[in-house]
Amino acid sequence: MNYVIIGLGTAGVYATRYISSIDRNADITIIEKNRYESYSPCGIPFIIEKGESLELLKHPFPRTKRINVLINHEVIEIDNKERKIIVKNLQNGEKLEIAYDKLLFSAGAEPLIPKIKNANEYLGNGVFVIKRLEDAENLIEYIREKSIKHVSVIGAGPIGLEMAYSMKSFGLNVSVFEMLPQVFPRSLDPDMASEVEKFLTGNGIKIYLSSPVEEIVVDGEKVVGIKSNNNFYSSEAVILSAGFRPNTELLKNMVDMERSFIIVDDHMRSSDPNIYAAGDNIIVKNMISGEKTVFQIATVAAKQGMVAGINMAGKEAIYTGTTLTFVSKIGSLEIASTGLTETEASKKYRVFSARARGLNRPKYTGGTEILLKLICDENGKILGAQGMGELSSQKINVISMAIRKNSTVMDILANEMGYCPEVSELYDITNMAADLLIKKLNISKYIF
């Protein structure tokens, strides 16, 4: 059986692993546009912050006799009638045709260039995106060569804020502009976001909320500032982190899409039965509400890649949706969430929430503050959680499992979280938040 994988991102890597482990006769061809194989884009801000080599983010992909990886190749056409693709070698321009029985489209997404005056025009020349390793190289080179003093970040999501902190630790003046009235609008409620905003401000990063950017101001050849809410802010470099648009032009008019994202069934199959899709270019099911959503996160792409790979290789796998688990780290601040925010949940459910503030370990073993918000419906069913502080992402992992298993706040209260003073508190923050939350519900029977 001939398998073709378009894009060697996380989804492509995990699909390939499963295909080759299930179908011992699989011939797999992977087409990757980059000049290098799989890499860790999420690591870029931290590598920059630490001044380490971006080379550390590359993962050479294990070749076998039956896995052919074509890097620096671009797919220019998919012929789904004849089941073949046409690929261009980006080094020498040569074209080749590759036949497939099953195709995985895991080409990911590209940074979205927002409709801001001069954003597109000055891309690479004072305006930067962060996705590929060369993006980071270009940004660092520009900052060094032009002796940049101010940098602005447009968009207060994880990449924007991680990059903002990274730039700050470079010694630059950093401003973040966010259209919405809070940071992390996707993953945090305003009460939790305000804690992050305080942390950023406390670290000397300027945050402008409810501040859409109208223009990147240029003076001749150079970027000199930002115009937002009709104010001018000096800035010689701008980082765009306004989201990602799916890389799906090749499948246009061939498979069903919604807002350019591929629609897949629970087998990760598109409307063409021989074309599967996984990763940042598909629309997925939110496990909690059952609604369709876009959630471009590597761990989710990994699971989808597995599901696609298993089905392509002839076994059966069902994808039941994402719990929307998310982690970011900005300087020393760990931030995590899973499930719906209270804001989002309130649109559909009668929502209760509680916030616990405690320690991740006792003070005498060096414990630090941890904050956990827990959200449930009137029956106590857990809808989401948000955490902040060291180990908060580990607590969120427990809630992610709880959500997957339709748990209630009672399960969170009852769950045994291991205790040893060197690593944890006797009364874990998850138990504590559940305790506070359960008191707001009308519980007739506690089941521990």
Add this chain to the structure above:
Amino acid sequence: MNYVIIGLGTAGVYATRYISSIDRNADITIIEKNRYESYSPCGIPFIIEKGESLELLKHPFPRTKRINVLINHEVIEIDNKERKIIVKNLQNGEKLEIAYDKLLFSAGAEPLIPKIKNANEYLGNGVFVIKRLEDAENLIEYIREKSIKHVSVIGAGPIGLEMAYSMKSFGLNVSVFEMLPQVFPRSLDPDMASEVEKFLTGNGIKIYLSSPVEEIVVDGEKVVGIKSNNNFYSSEAVILSAGFRPNTELLKNMVDMERSFIIVDDHMRSSDPNIYAAGDNIIVKNMISGEKTVFQIATVAAKQGMVAGINMAGKEAIYTGTTLTFVSKIGSLEIASTGLTETEASKKYRVFSARARGLNRPKYTGGTEILLKLICDENGKILGAQGMGELSSQKINVISMAIRKNSTVMDILANEMGYCPEVSELYDITNMAADLLIKKLNISKYIF
């Protein structure tokens, strides 16, 4: 309503919290034999290791008008017909009578003095147990005053091994004697225990397995060594960590017991309907096998205390059992487990297991090795897990939740563990272990 709580350990503390929050008219009297209130016994080895003050382990108990705490008082009689107790003030010898409507017996357990020649005779004089703060003080004083060079630990459970490491970092020569052929016999399988043994040996601690101690050898007034397997080992001090016997003499012939542990129903009620029991002195249900077991762990006592408190105060709570979640930290080595060991599970189930070795974070953010063993039955139902390395206890918490919710290895593979290179790996060790384990099962359909 008059509530009497015997013992201000973890179970007593949590019961009191719930009673007073549910029954606003509760009059609560707590009797505590110690000269201080609630404290953290689990912290003792770490406080000693760091040379910090044991005072840090004390938690003054919040008094209210309706909560009367009698420290330095001992219950000398329980009259369950008249529903009253007789209490002796240990300072002045005065006796008083206290009536109860509901009684919680949470007097905990006392260190077991094994039947070893001279163990009892030299207790406090070269032979030590570790339970109360004064036990630790006595040990430290003895080591300092007598300029002790060698110390032996009898029993390779958590307290024994944590104390062994703590004594080693004091600069002493330390030997550990364990009757069974492995360390942590309760919580780890031999393959995982051997990793701990390697770590201890690597840190200069001598471990003697399959080595019951026959005699503590004395020379006149002084302890001078240990006799085990007919060999003599020099040692001027001995720490006994051979387990704990329940403190239940007062209830003898009054309520049903098994091996001196109180038998309770799922409401934490003993065979006397007005006497509840919780904590280290009861026999509990193992949630996985449904069998009765003894599991003297603070987090478990906390849950049982809550269950008892809720029921005593007139609401209903059910205790469904313990997942046997356990954590220890020996020097830099974090060790955790939950559920059944493979050894234990094999007695009842057809068992499959897999062990994954990976990183807790990528190398470029300072990741270190983490090891996770996952155990399931032939249907993939998770029966237990064991972990080692930094963050392993956090991973075990996820598995504890999974066990509580009757999860399968598929749930562990599918669970979204948040990824951010600064705090975690893209392919979490739990997912990785599940991946290895699932390949050993005959799975017809993967449900992500």
